[in-house]
Amino acid sequence: MAREGFVDLHNHILPGIDDGPQDWEESIRMAKVAQEEGIIAVAATPHNIGFGREVNQDLVLSLVGELRARLRREGIELEVFPGIEVMVMPEVFLFLEEGKAFTLNGSKYILVELPYTFYPVYSEYVLFKLMERGYRPILAHPERYVYFQNRPELLKPLVESGLLLQVTSGSITGELGGKAREFSRHLLQEGLVHIIATDAHSAKWRKPAMREAVEEAAQIVGWDKALAMASHNPKSILEGKEVREVWGPS
Template structure:
């Protein structure tokens, strides 16, 4: 099983505070059947600054420790870029780290963002042969209130990645309903843990897949899991037939 979004690197954001905590997260993930984790520390979110060189050093150090501890997990480099006015400059300077060197880039939105800014950023990435993935869209107040607003960004070419915790209700019923609404219209392309620790924000990927399989069928789960593999292979994701926004059909 592949986890395409996890805050497992130590001492760089609101994830683990030391190497021991990172290893504990890896052991927990291994028990859940996860074999590959993409480390995605925050970048440009408040005081969190995690450029490419720093991430590379931490990923190398963690993989060495995983090997020494005989933990069957492979960690790949990634980054959760918090969209700011510096986006284009950072992109040109090579400070935005894609998922394991592929074209896929994880984009986190600020609480308040301009629609034109997000649209322009998606179009810029597409022109540069980069593929944007919007992380946990179900947790933004704007989309919780009106998830139909996401459709324009999907049509622009952005992929959507839901958080496992949202599916299982960790962030409350409104976020859970929004996540199900997105999944029910086939707008969700990926599912990730967004794990930060082994307790409050632990990895719940396996549990979320089980719920989605129960409610939407095994084909829906297989598509999300296959897309995770396609990301690492730098291949186009399977999208399928998109359901149209319908206010009356919200879960």
Template sequence: MIDLHCHILPDVDDGAKHVTESLEMARKAVEEGITAIVATPHHKHEKYENESNFVIHKVNALQEAIDNEGIPLQIVPGQEVRIYGELLEDYDCHRVIGLNNSRYVLIEFPSNHVPRYSEQLLYEMQTKGITPVIAHPERNSEIMQHPDILYKFVKKGAITQVTAGSLTGRFGKKIQKFSLDLIEARLAHIVASDAHNVKTRGFYVKDAVNVIQQEFGTEAVYYFQENAEYVFRNESIYIEQPERIKRKKFLGIF
């Protein structure tokens, strides 16, 4: 199993604080059945700047520490890029990279809204051969209230990544239900951990697989596992025809 979104690099963002914690996460990942992780530190976040060369350096150092401990886990570089206007220019200058240096770039929106320029930027990314991967849309309050925003992005070629902990209820029942709604409407293409540590923001991948198995069957489990492998290898994923989610506006929860 491949985890495409994880904050395992030490001392770069709000994930692992030091290499000891990174190693704890690596051991836990192996327990969860994960064989490879794309390290995706925050980039262009309010607090964090992690350009690609720095990420690659940190990945190489962590891989060496993991190998020295005999942990059977591969770490490769990526970023979780907070959407911003100059993203394409920085991609052309190799400051922004895709997941495992692929054409798939992990994009994060602010938690409470979707910037108005997002549609145009996602379109421009695709004209350059980049596939935007929208991180954890199920936790964005504007998308929860207006899921047609996400439908339009997917309809136009973006793909999405739902967090394992969202499916298991770690972020609350409303987010859990919305995550299941996204899968049912074929608006979810990847499930990843977005793990930050082993205590409060863990992997929960096995539990998420069980939820998907119970709700949607074995074929859906294979779909998400295979998509992660395709992205990891920079191959095309299979995208099913999305459907709209009819959504009543949530009142009093944000």
């Protein structure tokens, strides 16, 4: 990535594959919003399960290829990299073998999510097993899970063991509700956030917006760390390099 700007590690920009955009026109509108927001690159990360259609690495790579070509034709300067958002479950290890789960742009980093309202008993086992096998899981939007909102102490030991946390921009700004806003600010204050990403699903509601969230994060952690979360860390991840580690309370 030659240019400077935000790098969005979590984005449902690929069409017709999950609860993101349903056609190429909407994907292109999302890319335009991303560009206006100062985003220079996105990881396309559809959900791996839950929306009927089988998602695998071949499908994601071919859609990423088509999106890149369409962006070139439209003159939109936005780089796109392949990824997937993987539900934490014991089958993950089988999915990894079958190409139904895979890492971000071929790195060791894998974007994972959990159910919103209950914390499955196997979650920690699966996360630790992934790390034992050399993967570095990035947990999507911990601030939106009810059980972490109610018991924030569950998160710190996981982070100390190597789990990376991605907070969603719409949580910081309040678009995703008061609880998510409050808890995302708590996580920022505690120094537990490595990445800010959009988790965008359309060009309007849950759009790829970054600027306002990064400004709000900077009020809490300072500009240096806020830009590490929205630019340097996600860039390092897509390039397979090490991230800047947790820094403790701000």
